[in-house]
Amino acid sequence: MDSLNASEQRELQSIMERKQMKEFMTMYSNLVQSCFDSCINDFTSKSLGSREESCVMRCIDKHLKSSERMGNRFQEQNAAMSASGGLPGR
């Protein structure tokens, strides 16, 4: 990537903040949909049963831990790849 000057850095910074917020919202919605899809399969009642509720709580926990772990590995791999000169085209 070409190096950016200070004002370009600031503009990119503010773009990045909006993207980060958007990424958080997408992550949140993915979590809702994924745990709903995995845990809710009974429609004989309109409120969550206690089994469903604890499934949802464990699902959220596990997904957050999984995301964190994959995020760490992803950043390590990226750092290693940059150190070795990036993707082959670089």
Place this chain on the structure above:
Amino acid sequence: MDSLNASEQRELQSIMERKQMKEFMTMYSNLVQSCFDSCINDFTSKSLGSREESCVMRCIDKHLKSSERMGNRFQEQNAAMSASGGLPGR
């Protein structure tokens, strides 16, 4: 949400119109893909058979009714949630 003044309302209004158009287009494309995926599984011919065609017509009908019903329930739930003070963070 912070309350908006008249000119902010107008700007939001025009943003909303574009979003509504885009949402309609997404709904349209979802409908095409979903009914294609459900009804079309025979590729021994290149034109729609009569069974496939009536499956597609019923699929469209049913999806529109389903969307409308879910949209109504969604708005009721939203209204009820706003009345009771919104999501827990509110």
Place this chain on the structure above:
Amino acid sequence: MDSLNASEQRELQSIMERKQMKEFMTMYSNLVQSCFDSCINDFTSKSLGSREESCVMRCIDKHLKSSERMGNRFQEQNAAMSASGGLPGR
């Protein structure tokens, strides 16, 4: 579509170039994800086995050929539809 004048054409042209770049990136990511999903199912090791690697190479090849073929058919159908007056609403 309403006809565009020269300066409108130029603006649309530059919008189209960005879209084309974005479409290429989406196609690239779809290819990575799709070939990963189809070919990688063994996690007893952290590096690609030779079977996995050749599956990935064939998967890429086949997907590129498939995209090209579908793209050609899509453009022919579009041309035929425009010639006959477009979708029924046109």
Place this chain on the structure above:
Amino acid sequence: MSFLFNRPRQPSSAEKIAAAEMEVDMMTDMFARLAKSCNAKCIDKDFRESELNKAESVCLDRCVAKFFDVNVKVSEKMQNDAQSAGRSPAAGGGGLFGM
């Protein structure tokens, strides 16, 4: 899908570009969906060869043709429904904003 873009009065430059952009977006999105569905229906997931075989090629051609046909059916149906209800198609169809 041009019925989505009918406008009662002379459109401004920005509106014309937005409409052209929207038509391109719609085509791109439609192609992406078609490609996803037709790959799923026609391409053997084993990847034992890197060439499309005859069966896959023919399947892809017919799949594209049928996807177009379904698109036309959906477009016709939504216009008919909208006309019989006396409103523009974009205003109908239910969903979140479908009021």
Place this chain on the structure above:
Amino acid sequence: MSFLFNRPRQPSSAEKIAAAEMEVDMMTDMFARLAKSCNAKCIDKDFRESELNKAESVCLDRCVAKFFDVNVKVSEKMQNDAQSAGRSPAAGGGGLFGM
């Protein structure tokens, strides 16, 4: 989901519009996901009739209610986790930018 939009100081016009826009985007996205999940869980894929039958209708109603409940659970849990970690919810949760 208003906890995402809390701001310490008086927001500018652009910020207020961006926040309102983001809330609408969030709702639209949530509805699209709910519709996808509930159609998959409730609608018979045979399409032998064009009307929603009684079982499908009831299933859809309950499905929307339960999707809301799951949404509330996720929202509560992320706020609790964030509070016990002493940071804003948007800063937590791991993932690519979750630092």
Place this chain on the structure above:
Amino acid sequence: MSFLFNRPRQPSSAEKIAAAEMEVDMMTDMFARLAKSCNAKCIDKDFRESELNKAESVCLDRCVAKFFDVNVKVSEKMQNDAQSAGRSPAAGGGGLFGM
């Protein structure tokens, strides 16, 4: 994926920011896809415990590594194909705009 962003001449400010933005978008998108695939392949869908167990953790680590490897293979292959065809990678590969 920097080969996507090579430019023949000195880029303007707007172009540099657009290129940086595109690189971030590409990373975010790649991570989202990786997360989806690796959760599907490694995480037990029963959710009987809230901790990642040993098998799941190891699977996730290897899954991320292999996803990177596949990414590198695709990148290499598309560059080779493009070079042997004597054109830029973004211009090839078929599809809707692949002319």
